[in-house]
Amino acid sequence: MKVRDIVAALEGILLTGEDMLDVDIEAACGADLMSDVMAFVKENVVLLTGLVNPQSIRTADLMDIRVVVFVRGKMPPKDMIAEAQRNGMAVIATKYSMFLACGRLYEAGIRGGGTREIR
Amino acid sequence: MKLCYDVPGADLSLAGKASAEVKRALGRLGVDPGAIKRTAVAMYEAEMNMVIHGGGGVATAELSPDRVVITMADRGPGIPDLELAMREGYSTAPAWIREMGFGAGMGLPNMERNADELHIDSTPGKGTTVTIVVNLGGVAQK
Ligand SMILES: Nc1ncnc2c1ncn2[C@@H]1O[C@H](COP(=O)(O)OP(=O)(O)OP(=O)(O)O)[C@@H](O)[C@H]1O
Numbered sequence: 001m002k003v004r005d006i007v008a009a010l011e012g013i014l015l016t017g018e019d020m021l022d023v024d025i026e027a028a029c030g031a032d033l034m035s036d037v038m039a040f041v042k043e044n045v046v047l048l049t050g051l052v053n054p055q056s057i058r059t060a061d062l063m064d065i066r067v068v069v070f071v072r073g074k075m076p077p078k079d080m081i082a083e084a085q086r087n088g089m090a091v092i093a094t095k096y097s098m099f100l101a102c103g104r105l106y107e108a109g110i111r112g113g114g115t116r117e118i119r
Numbered sequence: 120m121k122l123c124y125d126v127p128g129a130d131l132s133l134a135g136k137a138s139a140e141v142k143r144a145l146g147r148l149g150v151d152p153g154a155i156k157r158t159a160v161a162m163y164e165a166e167m168n169m170v171i172h173g174g175g176g177v178a179t180a181e182l183s184p185d186r187v188v189i190t191m192a193d194r195g196p197g198i199p200d201l202e203l204a205m206r207e208g209y210s211t212a213p214a215w216i217r218e219m220g221f222g223a224g225m226g227l228p229n230m231e232r233n234a235d236e237l238h239i240d241s242t243p244g245k246g247t248t249v250t251i252v253v254n255l256g257g258v259a260q261k
């Protein structure tokens with residue numbers, strides 16, 4: 001599914017990354033704790049998070065995650081958008097909660113996301 | 120090649136910069152992307168721990184033809200029970216740290232998963248030194 005379809009499914013606003021609109025994304029990860037992202041993510045994912053601070057952008061960059069969605073109507077400050085832009089990332093803001101945003105992407109066709117054994 | 124960074128404590132807004140720079144440097148040198156990612160993730164977790172729990176310190180990255188060695192040394196409170204700290208989900212991070220996106224108790228386990236060798240030398244009251252080794256598996260760099 002293309003980044004432009006993600007923006008549409010989330011009725012989101014693309015804050016940076018126009019050149020990313022035709023990039024294909026097959027999996028998603030929803031998390032507010034960054035070490036959970038680092039424990040889970042293997043493939044090329046879109047990261048959905050309610051964590052609006054520079055660490056979300058930095059963690060994503062480190063994991064080679066190119067698309068970040070801020071849920072719950074949160075608007076990242078300008079300097080965060082600028083950092084994402086420098087990293088060549090797409091940033092999307094959506095009014096939907098984490099649950100609804102993930103549900104909408106699942107419904108729209110994103111199925112990957114990774115599992116771990118229960119320990 | 121050897122890189123060295125001062126990592127200021129308690130300043131979360133700058134935390135992660137050293138790891139990002141090492142990642143970029145390894146990329147420029149043509150190191151295998153898989154090894155770069157493992158190095159970057161393990162170092163980033165150690166850097167965040169250094170800032171959040173260790174009060175800052177010094178990070179060094181040394182690249183040789185066959186491996187990357189990351190050393191993260193702080194003069195913080197140390198880790199009293201390392202076995203406990205290594206468990207997934209164990210965290211002493213306060214609520215405000217969790218609000219900043221950390222405190223899942225996954226950092227040390229993530230380091231262990233991503234490093235080929237992980238050495239933690241910690242003395243309560245004196246500080247902690249984390250050494251992360253990632254083998255490059257004979258992949259030649261430019
Ligand atoms: N450099 C350090 N100095 C002192 N204590 C540390 C240090 N690194 C880790 N610890 C202790 O070990 C615990 C577990 O660390 P770990 O990185 O696994 O989880 P965390 O930092 O609490 O959360 P996360 O890494 O998932 O954001 C910490 O909560 C802290 O008590």
Ligand SMILES: [Mg+2]
Pocket residue numbers: 164167168222225226227
């Ligand atoms: Mg940690």
